Amino acid sequence: MGANYLASLSHYVPELLACLTMFGLILIEATYKEEQKTRGFFFLSAYIGLASVLVFSAFAITKEPLSIFTNSIIIDPFSSIMKMIMVLGTLGAVLITSQSKDIDGNLKPEFVIMATGVLVGGMLLSSANNMLVLFIGIETLSILSYVLASLRKEDERSSEAGLKYSLYGGISSGIMLFGLSHIFGVLGTINFTEMASALKTIQQTDLIVLMPSFLLFFVGLGYKIACVPFHMWSPDVYEGSPLPVTTFFSIVPKVAGLAAMIRISHTFFSDPGALNVGWVGVLSIVAALTMTVGNVSAIGQRSVKRMLAYSSISHAGVMLLGVLVINEIGTRSVVFYSVAYLFMTLVAFYVVSAVADKYGNDHFERFNGLMYRYPAMAVALAVVMFSLAGIPPLSGFVAKFHIFTAVLNKNYYVLAIIAGLNSVVSLYYYLKIVRLMVLKPAESTEPISGFSLMNQGAIVALCIPVLLLGVFWEKLITLADGAKVFIQ
Amino acid sequence: MISLPSYLFLSFALFIAGIAVMVARKNIIAIMLGIELILNSAALNFAAYTRFANDNIDGHLMSLFIIVIAAAEAAVGLAIVIRFFQIKETIHIDDAAQLQN
Numbered sequence: 171m172g173a174n175y176l177a178s179l180s181h182y183v184p185e186l187l188a189c190l191t192m193f194g195l196i197l198i199e200a201t202y203k204e205e206q207k208t209r210g211f212f213f214l215s216a217y218i219g220l221a222s223v224l225v226f227s228a229f230a231i232t233k234e235p236l237s238i239f240t241n242s243i244i245i246d247p248f249s250s251i252m253k254m255i256m257v258l259g260t261l262g263a264v265l266i267t268s269q270s271k272d273i274d275g276n277l278k279p280e281f282v283i284m285a286t287g288v289l290v291g292g293m294l295l296s297s298a299n300n301m302l303v304l305f306i307g308i309e310t311l312s313i314l315s316y317v318l319a320s321l322r323k324e325d326e327r328s329s330e331a332g333l334k335y336s337l338y339g340g341i342s343s344g345i346m347l348f349g350l351s352h353i354f355g356v357l358g359t360i361n362f363t364e365m366a367s368a369l370k371t372i373q374q375t376d377l378i379v380l381m382p383s384f385l386l387f388f389v390g391l392g393y394k395i396a397c398v399p400f401h402m403w404s405p406d407v408y409e410g411s412p413l414p415v416t417t418f419f420s421i422v423p424k425v426a427g428l429a430a431m432i433r434i435s436h437t438f439f440s441d442p443g444a445l446n447v448g449w450v451g452v453l454s455i456v457a458a459l460t461m462t463v464g465n466v467s468a469i470g471q472r473s474v475k476r477m478l479a480y481s482s483i484s485h486a487g488v489m490l491l492g493v494l495v496i497n498e499i500g501t502r503s504v505v506f507y508s509v510a511y512l513f514m515t516l517v518a519f520y521v522v523s524a525v526a527d528k529y530g531n532d533h534f535e536r537f538n539g540l541m542y543r544y545p546a547m548a549v550a551l552a553v554v555m556f557s558l559a560g561i562p563p564l565s566g567f568v569a570k571f572h573i574f575t576a577v578l579n580k581n582y583y584v585l586a587i588i589a590g591l592n593s594v595v596s597l598y599y600y601l602k603i604v605r606l607m608v609l610k611p612a613e614s615t616e617p618i619s620g621f622s623l624m625n626q627g628a629i630v631a632l633c634i635p636v637l638l639l640g641v642f643w644e645k646l647i648t649l650a651d652g653a654k655v656f657i658q
Numbered sequence: 659m660i661s662l663p664s665y666l667f668l669s670f671a672l673f674i675a676g677i678a679v680m681v682a683r684k685n686i687i688a689i690m691l692g693i694e695l696i697l698n699s700a701a702l703n704f705a706a707y708t709r710f711a712n713d714n715i716d717g718h719l720m721s722l723f724i725i726v727i728a729a730a731e732a733a734v735g736l737a738i739v740i741r742f743f744q745i746k747e748t749i750h751i752d753d754a755a756q757l758q759n
Contacts, residue, residue, distance in 0.1 A: 302720055309727045313734050320738050329741045330754045336735045337689055341680060343731075344696030347724060348673055351703030358712035360720060406757040 178238035181245050184227045184253060185293050191219030192286040199279040209279060213268050216282050220261050223289075227253045231649075235656035241361060242300040244433075246656035248501065249297035251649070252429040255508050256292045259421035260285050262516040262632070267414040269625055271527040277321055285418055287314045292426030296433075301350050301360040304430060308346075308394060311423055312339045318418070319411045331410025338393065338403040346390020352383040362437045363657060369438060369445065381448055384438075388452060391434070394427035395486045398459040405467070408479035413526060416475060417519040420482040425508050428489055432504060435496045436655040446496075453494035454585055460487030461592045468599050474522050474532045477599055478515075481558060484596065485511055488589060492573050495580045498654060503572035505650035506643070510557070510565040513635045517554045520629050521547055524620025537603055539612030544621050548607045550633045555600040557636050560593045565639035572647070665706035672699035686739050686749045690732065697728040 179186070198212050227250050235246035267273060267281050291310030298304040316339060320332025354360055356376050357368040372380070389400060396404035408416045439449040464484030471477040489511075492504035524547075525540075526532035541548040557566035570593065577586045639646060672695050679692030701724040708717030743749050 300716075302716070302723060305720070306723065306727070309731065313727075313731055316734050316738060320741060323741060324745075326745050327756055329738060329745055330756055332738045333686070333742050333754055334757070336731070336738055337686070337693070340690070340693035340731055340735060341696070344676065344693055344700065347697060347700035348669075348703065351669075351700045351707065351720075354704060354714075354717055354720070355707035355711055358714055360714075360716045410757050 175239065178243075181230070181233075181236065181238050182243070184223050184230065184250075185290060187219065187223045187226060188257075188286060188290045188293065191216070191223065192283055192290065194219065195279065195283050195286065199283065202279075204276070209275075212279055213264070213282070216264055216286075217261065220257055220264070220286070220289075224254055224257045224261070227257060231652070235654075237299060237363075237656075241363065242303050243294075243297050244299045244656055245297055246654065248432070248505070248653040248655045249429065251505055251653045252296040252425060252508070253293050255425050255505075255512055256289055256296070256422050259418065259425065259512055259516070260289045262512070262520075263414050263418035263421070265628065266417055266516070266520055266523055269620065270412070270414050270523050271620075272412040272523065273321060273414060281318065281321060281412075281414065284314045284318050285422075288318070288418070288422055292422050292429075295426040296429035298430060298433070299362045301354065301362075305343075305347065305350070307426070307430070308343060308390065311394070311426060312343065315339070315419065315423060318415050319407050321415060322412055327410040328412065331407045334403050334410075335407045338400075342390050342393035342400060345386050346393075349383040349386025349389070352379055353387065356380055356383075362434070366437045366657070370441070377444060380445070384445070384449065385452065387434075388449075391427055391431050392456065395424050395431065395490075396483050397456050397486055397490060398463045398483070399456075401460070401463070401483050404483060405476055405479045408482075409473060409476045413475065413519065413523045413532075416479070417515065417523075420479070420515055420519075421512055424482070424486055425512075428486075428493065428504060428508070431490075431493050432501055433655055435493055436501075437657055440496050450494050450496070453490060454582070457487050457490035457494060458585060458588045460484065460490060461589060462487075465592050465595045465599075468596070471599075472533050474534060474537070474603065475526070477534075478518060478522070481596065481599070482515065484592060485558075488570065488573055488592075491577050491585060491589060495576045495582070497576070497580075498651070499572075499579055500576040501653060501655060502647065502650040503569070503576045505653050506572050506647055507569040509646060509650075510569040510636070510639055513632055513639075514554050514557050514566060517550055517629055517632045517636065518558070520625070520632065521551045521554075524618055524625060527620050528616075528618045534603060534606055535610075535613070537606050538610035540607040543612055543615070544618065544626075546626055546630060547621055550629050552604045552607065553633055553636060555604050557640070559597045559600040561597075563640045565636050565643070568640055568643045662706060662710035665702060665710070669699040669702040669706070672696070672702065684751050686742070686751055686754075689751065690735055690739070693735075694728060694732065697724055697731075701725060701728075 230250040231247045237244045295307030316336040319335045320329045322328035357365045393400040439446045461484050468480035492500040529536045557564035560566045560570040676692045676695030701721040704717040704720040
């Protein structure tokens with residue numbers, strides 16, 4: 171049985187700290203006057219708060235897995251690592267926000283506060299062990315995301331993005347709840363582990379209700395990680411939102427959704443049977459479609475931000491491959507992929523953010539001749555693009571390699587071939603930007619203020635993990651190997 | 659005597675109605691009403707299953723939370739719609755078509 175409430179709280183420090191950070195930031199923001207634009211102290215306390223969350227999540231990795239709050243939340247190494255990835259993503263997004271001009275100075279604190287709130291939702295989601303916590307996690311994540319998407323209040327596109335996000339989000343969470351309600355009706359409990367043991371003694375007739383219900387359940391989660399056919403909202407929302415928000419969306423909700431998806435797959439569908447076959451079948455089709463549609467749509471884009479949005483859809487598809495094998499190799503590869511993806515995304519968006527702030531848009535032509543003006547930045551962006559495409563010796567290659575190992579281990583050859591072909595397709599649009607940076611002459615010689623010395627340093631520092639993880643990946647894979655999903 | 663199948667039939671009808679509203683109506687407020695219908699059908703399901711099928715009080719808890727969170731979602735959604743209306747002077751979903759391929 172789980173520990174009692176007071177004892178549970180002592181294992182729940184990272185989430186509590188994140189909540190505390192959020193409330194503290196609200197209070198600090200209230201002390202500023204309207205005309206004070208810099209808010210150095212606010213950002214400093216945000217960094218300190220998030221860093222403390224990171225440290226306490228890291229402590230939890232080495233501890234024994236356990237379930238708390240009467241078995242409704244599970245703290246295991248897997249959830250702790252996923253939480254660390256989400257916190258790092260939030261930290262990166264906050265860093266980009268503090269430098270970006272895409273969000274007005276007075277709105278930056280609001281972004282940071284709400285991003286911390288989304289982080290709390292993601293943490294709940296990644297360790298949820300019952301329907302209620304899962305639902306609350308998804309809604310905390312979503313409702314704050316709607317506000318984040320429409321953060322630029324005067325902007326038509328931003329409020330349209332928020333509108334689309336909230337409509338799609340409401341629909342999908344409703345559909346998911348309808349599925350969950352029938353699962354509850356058949357199995358008689360909302361606790362995942364009790365549901366799993368009830369599933370073992372199930373009647374054949376119950377499957378007629380359960381199969382469609384689990385499909386509806388999948389809709390809600392699939393929407394969060396933006397897999398095809400529930401991806402329609404994602405390019406629009408990513409394009410309409412301010413750039414730091416897009417950075418944030420392409421990391422935290424995705425990682426949280428994948429973590430929940432992995433836990434659910436491991437809890438319910440690890441035993442062979444009709445449900446397992448159905449779930450793996452659905453996931454395979456969805457993963458293949460997600461990779462292909464994401465990549466093919468990314469080819470024709472003019473805006474780099476929208477291209478990155480589509481590419482993040484296709485990366486979610488690749489990560490789904492690691493989910494659908496439902497074993498420890500798959501979990502390990504997804505953890506590694508998330509870490510690699512985190513750093514690649516942060517660098518790409520950081521550079522794009524600086525360029526977009528200067529020119530007011532982020533079309534491909536704005537990157538013409540960047541090599542001759544800011545060589546360090548162009549090389550950083552090129553490294554990240556190569557890594558996203560999966561070229562050795564960069565971290566993106568190692569991440570893809572581990573996913574392929576997991577898939578081939580289960581003899582899903584077709585999926586591996588589709589993933590390989592997609593890698594080739596993605597090379598086209600990733601290298602397009604590298605080609606423009608190197609081969610085209612620069613449009614202007616005006617300096618880009620976003621590439622100040624400090625920002626260049628930050629970008630290069632974020633680039634280092636992309637390079638290092640491509641060569642020295644054993645440490646991280648050993649760490650990820652310990653990230654076992656704990657099932658009570 | 660009203661039994662479980664009646665409730666399930668009602669909630670299924672609500673669910674279908676909600677989906678139909680979302681697909682057919684072009685007014686954003688109407689679409690949000692459709693979302694509420696779907697959420698309420700799920701809440702009704704949870705309550706009905708608890709009452710008739712498995713006597714597990716967690717189902718009632720789920721219903722309560724669904725009602726609360728639906729309210730929060732509606733509040734945020736309506737705020738965004740109001741903002742959209744102030745900028746665009748319309749609440750027709752086809753006018754939200756600036757972000758496209």
